[in-house]
Amino acid sequence: xxxxxxxxxxTETQAERNGTQAQKAAIKLYCEQNNIELSGTFEDxxxxxxxxxxxxxxxxxxxxxxxxxxxxxNTSRLWRDDDAKIIIKKQIMNAKASVLSIEQPTYDIYTKDxxxxxxxxIMEILDQYDRMSIAMKMAKGRRAKAKKGEKACGLxxxxxxxxxxxxxxxxxxADIVKDIYTAYVDLQxxxxxxxxxxxKGYKTSRGNDYSKATLKKxxxxxxxxxxxxxxxxxxxxxxxxxxxxxxxxxxQTLLTKTA
Numbered sequence: 001x002x003x004x005x006x007x008x009x010x011t012e013t014q015a016e017r018n019g020t021q022a023q024k025a026a027i028k029l030y031c032e033q034n035n036i037e038l039s040g041t042f043e044d045x046x047x048x049x050x051x052x053x054x055x056x057x058x059x060x061x062x063x064x065x066x067x068x069x070x071x072x073x074n075t076s077r078l079w080r081d082d083d084a085k086i087i088i089k090k091q092i093m094n095a096k097a098s099v100l101s102i103e104q105p106t107y108d109i110y111t112k113d114x115x116x117x118x119x120x121x122i123m124e125i126l127d128q129y130d131r132m133s134i135a136m137k138m139a140k141g142r143r144a145k146a147k148k149g150e151k152a153c154g155l156x157x158x159x160x161x162x163x164x165x166x167x168x169x170x171x172x173x174a175d176i177v178k179d180i181y182t183a184y185v186d187l188q189x190x191x192x193x194x195x196x197x198x199x200k201g202y203k204t205s206r207g208n209d210y211s212k213a214t215l216k217k218x219x220x221x222x223x224x225x226x227x228x229x230x231x232x233x234x235x236x237x238x239x240x241x242x243x244x245x246x247x248x249x250x251x252q253t254l255l256t257k258t259a
Contacts, residue, residue: 001067002039003100005031006060008077010048020045023073030071030102038071049080052087061088064095074103146230149238157223158205159242167239174242176202180210180218181247188254190215219251 007023020043031038040063042056057078060070070092072078078099079085089109092099101107142152151167159177161170179200183193190212197210204210218224225248226241227234 001069002063002065003036003069003071004060004063005038005041005071006043006057006077007041007073008044008047008049008054008057010046023077026073026102027071036071039068049076049078050084052084057088061091061095064092064097066096068095068097069100070097071100072102074101075099075107143230146228146233146235149228149235151223151228151237151239152230157221158218159224160239169240169242173205177218177224177242180215181224181243181251184215184219184251185247185254188258190258216255219255222248224248 005027007020007027009020009023027038030036040060042060044054044056047054064070070078075085079088092109099107099109145152156162156167156170159170159174160167161173162168176197179202180193180197183196184190187193187196193215194210194212197215202210204214222229222234223237223239224241224243225245226237226239228237228239229235
């Protein structure tokens with residue numbers, strides 16, 4: 001168990017009773033009276049208690065472990081409004097640490113305050129709103145990419161690969177895809193093509209043999225002729241096609257006949 005001292009003073013209160021020197025003196029006396037040896041001291045000077053993004057506070061929260069304690073003159077040094085209180089308390093409780101307040105000796109961070117249930121609910125709603133906003137921005141970005149003919153997300157089809165945010169042809173795998181299309185035209189059977197792939201030693205990206213289901217998915221995928229599909233909408237892609245349109249159409253006709 002470690003005990004860390006934390007001091008904060010805002011610009012407008014540096015000269016008041018809770019200034020840096022007053023906090024240091026009170027903490028020193030408390031430690032002497034209670035035989036406490038501090039494991040570290042953290043100070044935020046000239047920063048409001050309504051701000052959670054404080055350098056020293058963030059450093060302190062990052063080192064907290066189970067059963068550690070934060071020693072303060074009073075809890076107003078940690079927070080000055082309910083928003084900051086909820087956020088900072090959550091971080092302390094996540095670490096399973098606690099707070100020692102010199103001027104509030106009975107204070108317990110784990111005591112349930114009925115007023116905090118509402119504040120916690122509000123914070124959870126705000127968290128959900130933030131997550132939704134991020135998801136909406138990502139969806140908007142994917143939609144914008146698709147409109148420009150770029151693959152927006154997901155796994156690269158066999159024959160292609162991702163390089164950073166761009167999808168490019170995987171030449172070795174692309175040759176296998178071309179061979180699969182040609183073999184299907186010749187054999188006109190998914191089962192026979194699967195056997196053909198096994199004989200040739202072709203493997204999927206996961207190292208498995210090609211199944212009839214995987215082959216059908218490849219043969220039906222118009223991404224190979226330069227089409228990008230996003231949420232059911234099709235757009236001419238900017239990627240390089242690896243299958244000729246005539247061959248693709250022929251395969252579709254054969255698939256319909258043999259279905």
